[in-house]
Amino acid sequence: MKRPKNALDLSQIKPSPEILFDPNSMDLARNYNEKYIHWDKLQYCDCGHYGRESLWYLMKIMRLNTCKRVNIGDLSISYNLLDRFQKPLHQIDMALSTGLLPINGFDDKRKMMLSISSMMEESIASSQMEGAATTTKVAKRMLRDKIDPKNRSERMILDNYRAMEFIRSNLDRDLSPEFIRELHGIVTHDTLEDPGYEGNFRKDNSITVRDILTGETYHEPVSYELIDPMIDGLCRFVNDESDYIHPIIKGILLHFIVAYIHPFMDGNGRVSRSLFYWYTMREGYSVMEYLSISKAIKEHKGGYEEAYQLCETDGNDVTYFIDYNIRMVMLSIEIFTNYLREKIDERRHVRDLTDAGDITQRQTDILASLMNSDGPQSVYELASKSGVSPQTIRNDVNLLIGKGYVKESSKEGHKHMYFYAGKGKK
Structure with missing residues (x-):
């Protein structure tokens, strides 16, 4: 770019x-x-x-x-709260902090599955943005089945997933240098050339952010001597509640400043995005755990990089970055809301099929299991849940395939895999 x-x-x-x-x-x-x-x-x-x-x-x-100003050590950033930010910020407040998303229509088990699925999506997308070379399907299977990572890309995704679990279980903590280093140690575990860099700030100025193809320098991180005092200043800014800043805005500022300081040899992007999740969830936006903002960013990655550069080439005016990230949060909410509505519609459809006598209760349970799964399932998995023989389930699945409710996926080893296909033949 x-x-x-x-x-x-x-x-x-x-x-x-x-x-x-x-x-x-x-x-x-x-x-x-x-x-x-x-x-x-x-x-x-x-x-x-x-x-x-x-x-x-x-x-x-x-x-x-x-403009409003924030000073972190030698870094001075400014930002404007544009009038057009007010409506999306209000919509985000309504969706993420007041429980208006249709998530409340699901039981605790399904909510947990949705949370795990979203954490998988976030971990995969955030890692892929930083160069992880694997497919979403393979990565989800690794996480879902707890398969040991085979390469650095899969390790990055597993580390990111564990980092998401870590921030979700540490919402009661204040931001501190120790917390940031601990998060970095989880995000980069077993992925760095020198393990001594895990969880430790830089000790030299040997890194720059460059275009891989052209070699053009996009960003010169702050000198390593300034990292400790700037991180201390950032922590004071985040923990200080005396001057109110909208939590989404403050989370975006946290994201930008960590990336600007670039305190680590690697993993700065993953840490900064994870901290945005941590801060907004800590501030009451609990539904954030169901969103994959990095997935939305990955689909608009050129805009992400451009937003950084627009800020840096205009005197560190972070309004450009705020603008972009608000749009990505809104897009994530829209994607998740549409997904939930689709699932609610599917559940209603399956209930109608049972009431009409089109399928049996066991076949209804099969469809429900496939709908609620993160990936395709084999007859053996479905049989273990139903308490009947694999052949009985195979007969049910074949009937459901004939009606157009189930489709066969690609094989995993010798196993035939199946997924929910929709509302059936018209």
Whole structure:
């Protein structure tokens, strides 16, 4: 991806004085600021009578007048709470902290399965973003069946899954350097060239964030001498509740600052995304455990990298990163909500089939088991749950295949595997 050009600082611009009194320019600046257009993209916009530099000057003056600032050691970041953020933040509040998602329609066992499935999705996607080369199907089978990882990619996914379990069980803790290092040790266990790096901050400046193909430097992490004081400052900022910051916004700031500091030799992205989950769940957004935000980010990864670079090339204005991450949280909620509604619809459909006498109760249980499973199942797995012989289940499955309710998946070894196919033949 092409790095955006550095935005001009106010000191580099000599604006036309008249622009400050021009209503058309004021309207353009307000409109572009609500969209939060970067200097590099402003070249493709109508900049009015006074030109791009003068309009950018006006936009920056407006932004500086309304921005909030956070200082962490030598790092000073700013951000604006745009009017268009208010609606999605309210929707996130309603969905994640007040129990309005249809998750309440499921029993505790199914909720636990949904949580495990989402943690799997998050672990796999977050690891794949950092180079883990394996399919989601293989990774889920490894996690579900507790198979020992065969390579570094599978180990990364298992470590990420264990990190998700760790943060979920440590929501009562304050943020501390020890907590961050402990999380990193879990995220990177047995995946680093030097095991001594696990759970320890950098001791040199030998890393940079570069484009793999072009070699272009995207980010120079802070000097290792600054890591300890900056992490201490970050922990004070996160734990301090004297000045209210919306938890989603503060979680995104935590995510950005950890990635900016880059305190570890590897695993910084996974740690920063995990900390976003930890903080928002700690602040009452318990339903966050059912979302896979990294999966949404992975599908829009170019936007993730661009958001970082827009911030860095505009004086560490983190509004771009906040904008992107709010959209990814909203997308994750939408995906999960649609999934839940589909499952509720499936359960209702199976109940109707039983009431109509189209299938037996045992066949209903088979469909329910397949619907609630993270992956396809064999007749032997289904038989062990039903307490009848595999041949009896095989007969049931064949009948359900004939009706279009079940389909055969690819074999796993010598076993035929089956999954729920939908509402059957029309």
